[in-house]
Amino acid sequence: MVENRPWLTVLSHAVVLIGLVIIAFPVWMTFVASTHDQQTMLRSPIPLLPGPHMVDNYVQILTEGYGGRFGSSKHTLELGWGPAKISITMSTIAMTMINSMIMALGITIGKIAISIIAAFAIVYFRFPFRMWFFWAIFITLMLPVEVRIVPTYGVVASLGMLDSYSGLIIPLIASATATFLFRQFFMSVPDELTEAARVDGAGPMRFFWDILLPMSRTTIAALFVIQFIYGWNQYLWPLLITTKESFYTVVMAVSRQANVVDSVPSWNLLMTMAMLAMLPPVLVVVFMQRQFVRGLVETEK
Amino acid sequence: MAGVSFKDVRKTYDNKIEVIHGVDMTIADGEFIVIVGPSGCGKSTLLRMVAGLERITGGEISIGERVVNELEPKDRDIAMVFQNYALYPHMTVYENMAYGLKIAKVPKAEIDQRVRDAAKTLELGQLLERRPRQLSGGQRQRVAMGRAIVRKPAVFLFDEPLSNLDAKLRVQMRLEIKRLQRELGVTSIYVTHDQVEAMTLADRLIVMNAGIADQIGTPMDVYDRPASVFVAGFIGSPAMNFLAGRVAEGGRAIELAGQGGARATLALARATTAAAGAAVAVGLRPEHLAPADGGPLELTVELAEPLGADSLLHGRFGESRETVTVRLPGHVRANPGETRRFTVDPGHVHLFDSQTGKRLADA
Numbered sequence: 001m002v003e004n005r006p007w008l009t010v011l012s013h014a015v016v017l018i019g020l021v022i023i024a025f026p027v028w029m030t031f032v033a034s035t036h037d038q039q040t041m042l043r044s045p046i047p048l049l050p051g052p053h054m055v056d057n058y059v060q061i062l063t064e065g066y067g068g069r070f071g072s073s074k075h076t077l078e079l080g081w082g083p084a085k086i087s088i089t090m091s092t093i094a095m096t097m098i099n100s101m102i103m104a105l106g107i108t109i110g111k112i113a114i115s116i117i118a119a120f121a122i123v124y125f126r127f128p129f130r131m132w133f134f135w136a137i138f139i140t141l142m143l144p145v146e147v148r149i150v151p152t153y154g155v156v157a158s159l160g161m162l163d164s165y166s167g168l169i170i171p172l173i174a175s176a177t178a179t180f181l182f183r184q185f186f187m188s189v190p191d192e193l194t195e196a197a198r199v200d201g202a203g204p205m206r207f208f209w210d211i212l213l214p215m216s217r218t219t220i221a222a223l224f225v226i227q228f229i230y231g232w233n234q235y236l237w238p239l240l241i242t243t244k245e246s247f248y249t250v251v252m253a254v255s256r257q258a259n260v261v262d263s264v265p266s267w268n269l270l271m272t273m274a275m276l277a278m279l280p281p282v283l284v285v286v287f288m289q290r291q292f293v294r295g296l297v298e299t300e301k
Numbered sequence: 302m303a304g305v306s307f308k309d310v311r312k313t314y315d316n317k318i319e320v321i322h323g324v325d326m327t328i329a330d331g332e333f334i335v336i337v338g339p340s341g342c343g344k345s346t347l348l349r350m351v352a353g354l355e356r357i358t359g360g361e362i363s364i365g366e367r368v369v370n371e372l373e374p375k376d377r378d379i380a381m382v383f384q385n386y387a388l389y390p391h392m393t394v395y396e397n398m399a400y401g402l403k404i405a406k407v408p409k410a411e412i413d414q415r416v417r418d419a420a421k422t423l424e425l426g427q428l429l430e431r432r433p434r435q436l437s438g439g440q441r442q443r444v445a446m447g448r449a450i451v452r453k454p455a456v457f458l459f460d461e462p463l464s465n466l467d468a469k470l471r472v473q474m475r476l477e478i479k480r481l482q483r484e485l486g487v488t489s490i491y492v493t494h495d496q497v498e499a500m501t502l503a504d505r506l507i508v509m510n511a512g513i514a515d516q517i518g519t520p521m522d523v524y525d526r527p528a529s530v531f532v533a534g535f536i537g538s539p540a541m542n543f544l545a546g547r548v549a550e551g552g553r554a555i556e557l558a559g560q561g562g563a564r565a566t567l568a569l570a571r572a573t574t575a576a577a578g579a580a581v582a583v584g585l586r587p588e589h590l591a592p593a594d595g596g597p598l599e600l601t602v603e604l605a606e607p608l609g610a611d612s613l614l615h616g617r618f619g620e621s622r623e624t625v626t627v628r629l630p631g632h633v634r635a636n637p638g639e640t641r642r643f644t645v646d647p648g649h650v651h652l653f654d655s656q657t658g659k660r661l662a663d664a
């Protein structure tokens with residue numbers, strides 16, 4: 001800071017701290033709730049400090065489930081083939097975490113792969129209706145999933161993709177945002193670099209693999225974070241197209257348990273689920289942050 | 302190793318405007334050719350047509366015996382050094398230099414040998430594991446040269462490779478390029494708009510003007526006998542002075558216009574072929590005007606500029622319309638309004654047709 005007045009420093013820190021408390025408090029309460037037993041959570045005042053039941057709660061959610069009809073069913077996951085096959089039994093809640101992970105990763109990787117290739121085609125190749133295609137992709141930016149959800153559902157249903165991972169993932173893969181971002185990035189790559197690669201004898205695909213892809217690393221990392229969170233937080237779409245519990249996502253599971261009719265919600269377990277549902281996006285941000293910072297510090301062009 | 306030849310080479314961009322209007326020339330094996338000209342005259346376009354980065358829309362370019370019009374850059378046996386170096390940012394210096402060879406499937410051991418040899422020549426040995434962003438401008442420039450050298454091409458192409466360096470480094474790299482080219486003996490085509498670079502590097506110069514090669518010749522040829530008003534004005538600094546005049550005394554002298562009562566007449570070393578009385582443009586280089594009592598040219602000083610080693614006087618001859626510049630050795634003081642007389646060696650008077658701008662032939 002240019003100015004160096006003590007009260008200003010105090011004030012600005014105070015503002016930051018207040019902001020932090022406002023944002024972090026609900027998360028803290030969620031965490032605290034996930035460490036108590038059900039009785040404590042139903043008494044008032046509700047506790048503000050962690051209790052002794054953290055391990056119990058998490059183990060119960062991951063192995064036994066929440067309780068109730070949906071919450072207590074088990075799911076068996078079989079891995080491997082033939083003699084190397086192992087089966088793991090877990091609660092359906094744990095299964096929903098795996099489903100969410102598959103869906104989020106599928107969407108993220110699919111989106112990045114498709115949009116980087118689309119952007120590559122649009123920026124580096126001359127073909128008929130090139131700009132027309134670009135604008136067609138661009139216009140879909142203006143249509144969120146919710147708007148086209150009914151026709152999309154129709155298509156997915158008639159292709160027999162309800163209750164499947166492909167049904168969860170594929171309709172959400174096309175991404176105008178990512179295509180647009182990659183296009184902007186590619187256009188900022190100096191022409192000289194493309195020409196140097198041509199003189200070096202790199203064909204289009206080599207140029208893509210050896211030069212463009214490594215140079216896009218930081219853009220990819222940024223998109224990975226954004227799209228992973230987008231995929232992980234999908235609610236409406238999985239709710240529509242899944243009818244089997246084994247395809248539910250964790251976000252669906254949390255909301256489903258919170259709305260149980262005729263019984264008092266077990267807040268401790270519910271909050272444990274919420275904590276678990278928050279964990280993967282947080283981890284992705286934490287691990288990708290390094291890439292981000294590097295991307296900001298190094299100018300690689 | 303190979304020469305390069307241009308046969309009526311033309312270029313029309315997509316917007317249907319022709320920017321190169323037919324260039325003809327033959328470059329000998331091992332020759333260092335510099336293309337100079339003002340911005341937008343088509344230097345880069347011509348070079349890029351040799352490289353294969355721009356389609357040749359008319360005529361033929363051959364490298365060695367092969368017409369290369371339809372060949373991809375990689376098949377033309379050329380290497381190019383770009384203005385902004387164009388190093389791959391995510392690869393180390395070593396990988397940058399090796400990339401082309403790797404694609405060409407040269408055996409690993411040979412790649413290693415060639416890269417290390419080039420690194421030695423260019424004193425890049427310590428830097429092989431660095432990334433381009435960890436290098437200074439001069440070092441990057443050297444890596445870009447290294448990348449060209451390792452391919453052992455028949456022709457080097459340079460597009461203003463030094464324009465991003467500071468003045469001192471530019472001189473140093475210029476010498477280095479010259480030395481390297483002599484050592485390797487590779488035919489080189491070098492584009493620049495810096496005339497010092499052009500004069501010092503070139504075996505032969507191509508002076509381009511709006512898509513036409515106005516003159517092709519050795520630097521001294523171009524300086525001593527510029528083929529047109531454009532070339533005369535472009536090569537040499539400060540630029541040549543041009544005065545309007547008329548052929549007199551049966552082609553043996555020139556009478557300058559606008560010299561008031563005392564008519565100024567310049568003798569010529571050799572008679573010109575132009576008809577007596579024909580209007581001509583007279584070119585006099587600032588450095589060829591010598592002070593002389595009773596000389597034919599009277600300069601009214603408007604401004605004196607000391608440069609250290611030399612001094613420049615700006616002013617007019619008599620009541621002539623054109624301002625002129627005179628370059629004198631050492632420190633010369635002159636006040637505005639002062640007059641001085643100058644003469645010029647007849648051998649240093651250049652005559653150009655005032656209509657076409659072409660140099661007038663001697664008789």
Ligand SMILES: Nc1ncnc2c1ncn2[C@@H]1O[C@H](COP(=O)(O)OP(=O)(O)OP(=O)(O)O)[C@@H](O)[C@H]1O
Pocket residue numbers: 314315316320338339340341342343344345346347494
């Ligand atoms: N891709 C293009 N499409 C259309 N016209 C072009 C294109 N590239 C260059 N030109 C035109 O061709 C002419 C020559 O351009 P060129 O780049 O060869 O100039 P140059 O002599 O290299 O100039 P500079 O010294 O500024 O680099 C210019 O008038 C330019 O506007």
Ligand SMILES: [Mg+2]
Pocket residue numbers: 344345346
């Ligand atoms: Mg240029």
